[in-house]
Amino acid sequence: MSKMRWRKIAAAMLLVGLLPGGMLLAGCSPIEPWVKPYEREHLADPIMSFDRNPISSGYLDHVFEVREGARGATGSVGGGCGCN
Amino acid sequence: MKAGALGIFILILGLSLPLATALPASNLAPGAPAAAFQLPAAAGDAVSLAGLKGQVVLINFWASWCGPCRQEMPVLDQLYRKYKPAGFTLLGVNVEPKSADALGFLKTTPVSFPILFDTQSKVSNLYEVAGMPSTVIVDRKGNVRYVHQGYKPGDESQYQDQIRSLLRE
Amino acid sequence: MLTRLHVRSRWLAAAVFGLGAVGRADVLPDDRTDLLYHLYEGGGLTVQGPSVLVRKKFGDSLSLSYQYYEDLISSASIDVVSQASAYKEKRTQNNVGLDYLHGSTLYSIGFINSNEPDYKSNTGFFSVSQSMFGDLTTISFGYTRGWDKVGEVDHGIVVRSFSKDADHRNWAVGLSQVLTRNLLLGLNFEADESNGYLQNPYRGVRFVDPTVARGYSFGPAVSPNTRTGDAASAQLKYYLPWHAAVDGNYRLYSDTWGILANTLKVGYTQSLFTSWTLEGTARYYWQNHANFYSDLFPYQNSQNFMSRDRELAQFHSLTLGLGASWEFHPAWPHWVDKGTLNFNFDHLRIDYQDFHDNLIPSAIPGDEPLYTLDANVMQFFISFWY
Numbered sequence: 001m002s003k004m005r006w007r008k009i010a011a012a013m014l015l016v017g018l019l020p021g022g023m024l025l026a027g028c029s030p031i032e033p034w035v036k037p038y039e040r041e042h043l044a045d046p047i048m049s050f051d052r053n054p055i056s057s058g059y060l061d062h063v064f065e066v067r068e069g070a071r072g073a074t075g076s077v078g079g080g081c082g083c084n
Numbered sequence: 085m086k087a088g089a090l091g092i093f094i095l096i097l098g099l100s101l102p103l104a105t106a107l108p109a110s111n112l113a114p115g116a117p118a119a120a121f122q123l124p125a126a127a128g129d130a131v132s133l134a135g136l137k138g139q140v141v142l143i144n145f146w147a148s149w150c151g152p153c154r155q156e157m158p159v160l161d162q163l164y165r166k167y168k169p170a171g172f173t174l175l176g177v178n179v180e181p182k183s184a185d186a187l188g189f190l191k192t193t194p195v196s197f198p199i200l201f202d203t204q205s206k207v208s209n210l211y212e213v214a215g216m217p218s219t220v221i222v223d224r225k226g227n228v229r230y231v232h233q234g235y236k237p238g239d240e241s242q243y244q245d246q247i248r249s250l251l252r253e
Numbered sequence: 254m255l256t257r258l259h260v261r262s263r264w265l266a267a268a269v270f271g272l273g274a275v276g277r278a279d280v281l282p283d284d285r286t287d288l289l290y291h292l293y294e295g296g297g298l299t300v301q302g303p304s305v306l307v308r309k310k311f312g313d314s315l316s317l318s319y320q321y322y323e324d325l326i327s328s329a330s331i332d333v334v335s336q337a338s339a340y341k342e343k344r345t346q347n348n349v350g351l352d353y354l355h356g357s358t359l360y361s362i363g364f365i366n367s368n369e370p371d372y373k374s375n376t377g378f379f380s381v382s383q384s385m386f387g388d389l390t391t392i393s394f395g396y397t398r399g400w401d402k403v404g405e406v407d408h409g410i411v412v413r414s415f416s417k418d419a420d421h422r423n424w425a426v427g428l429s430q431v432l433t434r435n436l437l438l439g440l441n442f443e444a445d446e447s448n449g450y451l452q453n454p455y456r457g458v459r460f461v462d463p464t465v466a467r468g469y470s471f472g473p474a475v476s477p478n479t480r481t482g483d484a485a486s487a488q489l490k491y492y493l494p495w496h497a498a499v500d501g502n503y504r505l506y507s508d509t510w511g512i513l514a515n516t517l518k519v520g521y522t523q524s525l526f527t528s529w530t531l532e533g534t535a536r537y538y539w540q541n542h543a544n545f546y547s548d549l550f551p552y553q554n555s556q557n558f559m560s561r562d563r564e565l566a567q568f569h570s571l572t573l574g575l576g577a578s579w580e581f582h583p584a585w586p587h588w589v590d591k592g593t594l595n596f597n598f599d600h601l602r603i604d605y606q607d608f609h610d611n612l613i614p615s616a617i618p619g620d621e622p623l624y625t626l627d628a629n630v631m632q633f634f635i636s637f638w639y
Binding site: 002005008009012013032033034035036037039040041042043045046047048050053054055056059060063064066067068069070071072073074 | 287289291293304306320386387388389394423424425426429431433434435437439441442443444445481482483484485486488490492496497498500504506508510512514516522523524530538540543564565570572595597599601603626630632634636
């Protein structure tokens, strides 16, 4: 794998993970959650899920991938209710 | 070769993340006096915490949209009925800004303990509610003794032990 | 004489299993079973089959999942008819996965096996998800490794002498962020690398051939034996106060074969009468062609690398979809909490800009009308939660 790709992947990881993780490791005071757990009723609604039915979205991703040159980054994300 | 190295790097990073992100379990110091409040109730007059001094009080913060909260309600009802004669009371504080859904849920799953409505989230803020559901157990003197966040089946045996030890005081 | 051609996906397995997804890391996924029937019809190709996904928790920390998937293929597509003859085939896929929850960290590991007479694929993946900042943020990292064996079937018989390898590696990084009580953000980045035999053994390229009546002939295609690509996507979902949600997604992809692709998707979801959920989606996709792609080469072996795979052509595509879901609470069996009946219909249209329909005869090769594909995709499934 080329140096350019290493840099790209490292940059993505840094942006996404290492900064907040590193902050916590360094003992910086954690950011106070600005949406309290008891304010998450809309986020807890199933219609707010990025991927309500993985079996169906997985199939449709496959249909497109077979016919197109592009692939990847079809992620679905959480959010939800702050329960448990 | 380089690709495998990156794979291992990700593995190590992933495994070390939990160490980096362990947050404190709660902000309520056990032994501190429980913050006073008064809230309107579903049935009858407003309830104030001060008026319950002398009893062991379990304050449960819940919402109808929260799965584990709904699961916990019948369990809490059982605890209430069992220990009420011994000087125990349970307050179900509903945190929703609009109470319609909560009332709808209570119609299908009625409980016998008092339900209070914290529509302005004042008490949730006061008690630094950091997870749904949240349970705070207050002793007879009005001090916070135990705090629980979240609920999974089986937690009630812990609640039971804690309530009994506080009732014995 | 080659008897069939099929379209191949490099990552069909991982795609079906939803890799690259950033889920909740503070709870295990719900226990559920889905039974799905899928049907794709378009461009002379029909693919249908079942897909069954079962997921169950064991204790507080472990969730296991298993999926069985089948593609029953009946193909007389433009590629098949041009260079071979119509065929029928079956592809079977099995996925197993394990999720382990420790605090706010979710570890996932899984294995996917895909099997058809001329293509065998094995894929392993591992990912870690972490919730932080009061569960407002979830980050995840994943690594996938695939080993494929590409074969060939001639007149229903496996050609033993033809066996090639294709290896795949994929790194995925994802972030899910609660922005406000009504707004969610998702970011994903994926880098993938493939090595080995990366072309379709049944497809050839077209070149100008004045020695034959129709003016062109087919010859072998040659693809590079490495392909490296990156994809980055951003997604937003917003809650509307009348029990609805609107979402938008943009993805950019680029690779060393010269493909640059854009995907733009918008969706609207509406809850109705408590038990109904309706959804509408529109997806617009456009890509340029691979740098060694051509619909018609000037003469035989005019380049080192040559391909006429329409997946590598320049095209734009629009997909419009509608979905309906009905929730019910069955009285029996008593251990089932709730169920949903779902139906999804998508219409896919691809307008190729440099792939011509060579089945329509033309005086001058390469002057045939541009090919367009119209396809209908249907899904019918029932889900149970317990």
